[in-house]
Every structure is written in structure tokens, then in C-alpha cells.
Amino acid sequence: MSSTNIQKVCVIGAGSAGLAAIKSAKEYGLEVIAYEKSSYYGGIWNFKADDCSGLGNVMKSTILNTSKEFISMSDFPTKKEDANFMRNGDVFRFLTEYAEHFGLFSNISFETSVIEITRAKDYERTGKWIVTTESKGNRSEVIFDAVMVCVGHHVYPNIPQFKGLQDFRGTITHSHDYKTSRLFEDRRVLVVGLGNSGGDILCEVGKVARKTYGCSRFGTWVTQRVIKGGYPRDILMRTRYNEWRLKMMPGWLKRQLNLSNYNERLDHSLYGLRPQEDPGQSPVLLADDLPLFLSSGWVELRMGIDHFKENRVVYEDRREDEIDDVIFCTGYNFDFDFIEEGKVVPVSDNQTRLWRRIFPPDLKYNTLAMIGVIDPLGPTITCSEAQTRVVAHFWANQIDLPSESEMQKEIDRDKAATKARFKCSDRRASLQIDHIWYFDQLASMIGALPDLGPVNFWRDPQLALALYFGPVTSHHYRLKGPNPWKDARKQILGTYDRVHYGMNTRERALLEKRFNSENPTLYAHLLPIPAWDIGFSILLFFTILGIITFLRGVL
Known part of the structure; x- marks a missing residue:
């Protein structure tokens, strides 16, 4: 072109x-x-x-x-x-x-x-x-x-056309038009769809409604924003090291680890949430409060919708609920x-x-x-x-x-x-x-891809550790190439100091000293990685090295 x-x-x-x-x-x-x-x-x-x-x-x-x-x-x-x-x-x-x-x-x-x-x-x-x-x-x-x-x-809000929806006498809205839960106090509310908007609205309405139901045809995997040690999920998960580790793992082991991680806080089969797809094969719901709301009865889950009546909804398993309001959280066109x-x-x-x-x-x-x-x-x-x-x-x-x-x-x-x-x-x-x-x-x-070669560990070991083991933020792509940013390296190395600053609002004076230091927390990017994880990677590295050495000897 x-x-x-x-x-x-x-x-x-x-x-x-x-x-x-x-x-x-x-x-x-x-x-x-x-x-x-x-x-x-x-x-x-x-x-x-x-x-x-x-x-x-x-x-x-x-x-x-x-x-x-x-x-x-x-x-x-x-x-x-x-x-x-x-x-x-x-x-x-x-x-x-x-x-x-x-x-x-x-x-x-x-x-x-x-x-x-x-x-x-x-x-x-x-x-x-x-x-x-x-x-x-x-x-x-x-x-x-x-x-x-x-x-x-x-x-454009997407509202699926269910049989009988035109006869329903309650209110029908879409998450696009949802502002607060005030209009749903002491009412019977059905939230359709368990994407991120659906999860947020389900929990917010659940605090004030008389009854709150959430329905999903497929189920969903649920996780939370804050995970191990109180760190943001993406800070620990969105790293080049983690991407490499998952790619190198045998499929069965990766599947078992994913299932274990997702079911640790919420057994998806017990709660009727488990979808047909394995974790990572479908969108994930980030809902920190959902396990508590399900356990407290503030929210109840249902199967997919079959049809509506004047003031009721009938699900695919023929179960019925009386409802006053329907909130569609079914995405957009x-x-x-x-x-x-x-x-x-x-x-x-x-x-x-x-x-x-x-x-x-x-x-x-x-x-x-x-x-x-x-x-x-x-x-x-x-x-x-x-x-x-x-x-x-x-x-x-x-x-x-x-x-x-x-x-x-x-x-x-x-x-x-x-x-x-x-x-x-x-x-x-x-x-x-x-x-x-x-x-x-x-x-x-x-030409803005950062230098990820092994020589970088000798030239700038701190930065190399951050690039491999730290979260892959957009600053990685201002180190070189067109219009580089002079503070990109400093920003990358200071990632965990800024995360800690956001975590600890009580001891800001102590954190201020750390933050103003010319040298960010050394090896901070390795701290959240479990010892077994590092051990697995070392074992995998030497296994691959041994296989290569053996093949060279044979050939």
C-alpha cells in the first residue's frame, strides 16, 4: 500500500x-x-x-x-x-x-x-x-x-431480543445508562450478563435491592484486582517473565496451575460459575466483592434466560423469578x-x-x-x-x-x-x-522495542531485571526509537516504589524518603515471585540446556 x-x-x-x-x-x-x-x-x-x-x-x-x-x-x-x-x-x-x-x-x-x-x-x-x-x-x-x-x-447498547420481552411490564435498561443504584432500592432486579460491568452493577445493586439476581448463559471465571501480598493483579501477572514461563510450561501443567489459581478464592464449580472454556480462553470477570455477595445471599445466580412474562423471567432450567427491573450488561454494537x-x-x-x-x-x-x-x-x-x-x-x-x-x-x-x-x-x-x-x-x-538481549544484563542489569520481571508498561517503549523519553528508565525502575506508595497511605513519610532516593528498590521486581516459581524456571532452563547439549553430542 x-x-x-x-x-x-x-x-x-x-x-x-x-x-x-x-x-x-x-x-x-x-x-x-x-x-x-x-x-x-x-x-x-x-x-x-x-x-x-x-x-x-x-x-x-x-x-x-x-x-x-x-x-x-x-x-x-x-x-x-x-x-x-x-x-x-x-x-x-x-x-x-x-x-x-x-x-x-x-x-x-x-x-x-x-x-x-x-x-x-x-x-x-x-x-x-x-x-x-x-x-x-x-x-x-x-x-x-x-x-x-x-x-x-x-x-450502541446491545439488548438481546428474548421472547416475551415486549410484554414485560417492569423497567428495562442497559449498563450504558446505569449511573447509581438509587433507583433500585427495595426492588427485585435482574442483571443480565457477567462481564465486568455486570459484575460491578450486580454487587452495587445487591446492597440496596430487595432481591438481586445475576444470570449468565455461559458462566465465567472470576478473579480480583488485588492478589498476593495486596499487589495489583496486573503488576504481578503482566510481565515478560510470566509470559515466557506460561509458554514454556506443558499444557497440562499450565491448565492445572490456572485452575488452582482461579479456584483458590472461589470454587467455580461449587458456585455454578464454571464456563466450558479453561481459564485464559475466555474473558475474565474482575469482581473483588462477588464471592462475599454470593455467600451472604445479597446476590443469587441463575442460568440463561428462556423468556419473559409480564412480571417474571423464566430461565433455561424452567426456574422462575418475579422481577421489577432488568439491567442488560450485554455489551455493545x-x-x-x-x-x-x-x-x-x-x-x-x-x-x-x-x-x-x-x-x-x-x-x-x-x-x-x-x-x-x-x-x-x-x-x-x-x-x-x-x-x-x-x-x-x-x-x-x-x-x-x-x-x-x-x-x-x-x-x-x-x-x-x-x-x-x-x-x-x-x-x-x-x-x-x-x-x-x-x-x-x-x-x-x-524501532521502539526495548533491548531484550542477554548483553543487556551486563550493560544495565537493573534495567534488564525490570524489563524481564517487572510489569510491561508503556514506558518500556520510550527507551529507544523515535521520540525517546529521557525519564523512561527512571520510571521503569521506580515502578514498585510507586506501587508501594499507593498501597501504604499510613507511612507516607517513610515512603517519601525511599521514593526520593536516586536508587530505586534493588531487585524489587523479583520480590513478588514465589521461590518455587524461580526454582521451576531455573530447572526448566537447565533442562533445555541439557537437551541442547545432548543433541549436539549426538549429531
Whole structure:
């Protein structure tokens, strides 16, 4: 695919991905303007108490599922004083500081809806696009060299059509419109779906409702945000060492370890939650309070829905409950119909065909980029930022992408790998992706992949330990490559000091001394790893070394 001389860039949306897109474009000296249909920025993280149809939203009490280290932009970290799991208001404040620091607000046109995006008349020669907007009743057309679409995929609430639902006399709502539990006090409430929103709403409503039921057709694996030693789950789990360890393990051993870990706090079979898929093969529910709520009777679980009656729901096992309200936590539908009536980026059952989850493969020019059409097993905010860095780098340097046939083949391989990795339905798995693998893939495209060779242990052993055994945050990808950040190494080495600062609010004076030290906690990245785990890795290493030595002797 060809590239052109790109100078003028349009960004659609001013949520977290849109802000990152503006910043990346400016970083490469591109002229950029962003159109935001609402009067505010921040996307879903700007909580809206009133109606927000057509816009993303979160509930008032939403807490991040990823810890603060993972939402830190690659060259703009969260504060050490921030809680490890930030509330939605804290995330919005962080995005505000990010936008102010890099001067992004002047590039945003608020209350401007994008009505249509079409290829310019001279597209075949220039790759340009016409963006039609509307603001305060006035329509206008502007020609851009390239467009980044940053509207995400939490757009249209998905409400399944069950038999008898039209006859139900109670209230029907979707998690998109849920704000607080106040409207459900002393009522009988059914929460449909056990994704992360469903788990949060189930527990919040369970505190005030007369009866609260949660139903799921498939079941789900449940874990919590805070695990061993009070550390954030992703801090311990999202490491290169852990990824390597799991890949090297025999399948049966990995399965048994996963089952043991997930069932340690909550026996999924006993509670009727166990899905058909093994852990890691389907989305996981992060619900810290659910085991207690199930044990206390504040929440009861049910099978999937068969049909509704006027004031009752009938489940697949023919059990019935009287209910007053139904809250559907059943995900979202999305489309890109505003781009040439959906023909450029067609969406079928929430699935798209995008090269590296960014570029439509069948366009002559790579001047249209789709940002945030992913659901990573990790931080969406920084994965989207990484996408914008790749796009801006390619556009500014006029780098060609592979041919259409090569891109189509890679998309097919990617979809096959996703289907093999995630055994759940195509709709649920279509946007899933392993965030470390994806980070590395994007970074390698622009030369920002950190040095992971063995020589790094001699040159900078502290950094090497952090890169292998520490959490893989976006700062890893500012050590080298285009626009490196001078504080990236310091930020990486100080990860555990900042995590500890967020954990201990009582002894801040002592922690302040540690934090202000020029040398971060030595070998902190090894501390949370169990001794048996290190022993297993050493044994595995010498076993592989022995096999290689033996084969060399035989051959």
C-alpha cells in the first residue's frame, strides 16, 4: 500500500485515544484538528449524570480494572500519590493533566459532529479524505491528508431480543445508562450478563435491592484486582517473565496451575460459575466483592434466560423469578457507517478486518486509521496510544505498508490465532488481544522495542531485571526509537516504589524518603515471585540446556 505526503490530519473523537492521537500527530510535526461531538473531552472517563445517548459512559462508582502503572502514557506517568486502582474521576483528572501538559485543547473543535467521511475526488492520486461536519446547525466540508478515527467500540447498547420481552411490564435498561443504584432500592432486579460491568452493577445493586439476581448463559471465571501480598493483579501477572514461563510450561501443567489459581478464592464449580472454556480462553470477570455477595445471599445466580412474562423471567432450567427491573450488561454494537456508509470498514457481528487492528487492508493509501477497535487483556488506554504512535510515525515518514494481499493473509492468520486462543464465541473474542505481544508488535514497527538481549544484563542489569520481571508498561517503549523519553528508565525502575506508595497511605513519610532516593528498590521486581516459581524456571532452563547439549553430542 502506498503512502503520500501527509501534513494535515483529522482526528475523530477527544476521548483518551483521541487525545493520544492529537499528541502523537503533533509530536511528528503534523497539523492536526480533532472533532468532538460533545462539549467535553475524556470520553467515557468524563462521568455524565444526565442522558448520554450515542456517547460512551461509565457508572459513578467505576474503578479501573487496570492499575495506575498501566494507564500511564508512555511519556506522561500517573502520580505516585494516585491510588493503584483509580476511580473514573481520577482518570479524567489524569487525562486533563495530560492534555494541558502537551497543549492539546487548542487542537479540539468541540460540539462538532462528524456526519460523513468520504474519499476526495482526487483520492486515487492523493489519498485525501473529505470530512463533513456539523456544528450549531452549520455544515462544512474540510479536506484532510489523513484521518484517525478514535470513537472506540462502546457505542450502541446491545439488548438481546428474548421472547416475551415486549410484554414485560417492569423497567428495562442497559449498563450504558446505569449511573447509581438509587433507583433500585427495595426492588427485585435482574442483571443480565457477567462481564465486568455486570459484575460491578450486580454487587452495587445487591446492597440496596430487595432481591438481586445475576444470570449468565455461559458462566465465567472470576478473579480480583488485588492478589498476593495486596499487589495489583496486573503488576504481578503482566510481565515478560510470566509470559515466557506460561509458554514454556506443558499444557497440562499450565491448565492445572490456572485452575488452582482461579479456584483458590472461589470454587467455580461449587458456585455454578464454571464456563466450558479453561481459564485464559475466555474473558475474565474482575469482581473483588462477588464471592462475599454470593455467600451472604445479597446476590443469587441463575442460568440463561428462556423468556419473559409480564412480571417474571423464566430461565433455561424452567426456574422462575418475579422481577421489577432488568439491567442488560450485554455489551455493545458498533459500526463505521459514517465512513462511506460503512463500506470502507464493514462490521459484521462486531468483527472487522483491520491490519494490525488499525488499517483497512483494501485501500490504495494507508491514510485512514482506526484507533481503539480492540479489547486487550490489559490496558486499552495505552494500547490505543501505541497505535497512534505507529500511525503518526508512518504518516510523517511516508512509509509504505505491505501489499493488500500480504495484509489480508496476515489478518487471516491473526483471526485464526485469536479463535484458537479464545474458545468463547466469535462475538466475545473478536476484539481480544494479548497486550504484551501487541505492544511488542507495534513497537517493532517503529524501532521502539526495548533491548531484550542477554548483553543487556551486563550493560544495565537493573534495567534488564525490570524489563524481564517487572510489569510491561508503556514506558518500556520510550527507551529507544523515535521520540525517546529521557525519564523512561527512571520510571521503569521506580515502578514498585510507586506501587508501594499507593498501597501504604499510613507511612507516607517513610515512603517519601525511599521514593526520593536516586536508587530505586534493588531487585524489587523479583520480590513478588514465589521461590518455587524461580526454582521451576531455573530447572526448566537447565533442562533445555541439557537437551541442547545432548543433541549436539549426538549429531
